[in-house]
Amino acid sequence: MKIALIAHDKKKNDLVQFSTAYKSILEQHDLYATGTTGLKISEATGLQIHRFQSGPLGGDQEIGAMIAQNQMDMVIFFRDPLTAQPHEPDVTALIRLCDVYAVPLATNMGTAEVLIHGLQRGDLFWREIIKSRTGEQND
Template sequence: MNLALIAHDAKKNDMLQLAAEFRPYLQTCTLMATGTTGGRLQRELGLEVECLLSGPLGGDLQIGARLAIGQVDAVIFLRDPMTSQPHEPDINALVRACDVHNVACATNVAGARLMLTGWADLAGLVTHQAI
């Protein structure tokens, strides 16, 4: 599973908590992330993550380009709906690319937990934590 992880600033701690909860499964995946999110996942959880550019510097577009050529199987993009983002067109383009290419995309913790629980279960790595 090639999984892209992205989190706006206000959602980075949520991403870390989610990744810690599903660490056994995530360790079986090929992970890529935008810069700051990926760096924190590496430093704080010890996950192997390919860090791309920060979202505002083009990281969302890098993930979108990989997605378009079949190098991304799913995206978890914890978006902050309460804060205006200067790279909103890039965000919309990435979510649209998920729709165009029929790639699973979760934009909040509840959706991400459902996706990860299903895949972890298929891999025999269920966390058994409440959703």
């Protein structure tokens, strides 16, 4: 499965800790991240991560494009709800796309843990069924 990892500045360390704790699960999947977040996770864990631009420079939109093409299976986005973000419209669009395309989205540690355990159990296999019905390739 393809998993996007995104975190606002004040949440990056939380996502690094999460990725470290669940490295054994994450390493079985294709990982994508926005710039600095991906770098920090990769340096801390050794996980292979495809890095896009940073969020404010278009990384959120690059991940959004993958969602719109049914090429992303899960998004873990640790948002900072207490700090204004200059790219908030991009963040809102990304969340909306997850809803439109039924892509599981976690915006905090609690929900991310539920999704990662579901991923481990195989609860998200329905994403593969959706892709096969729509003719999408799992590349």
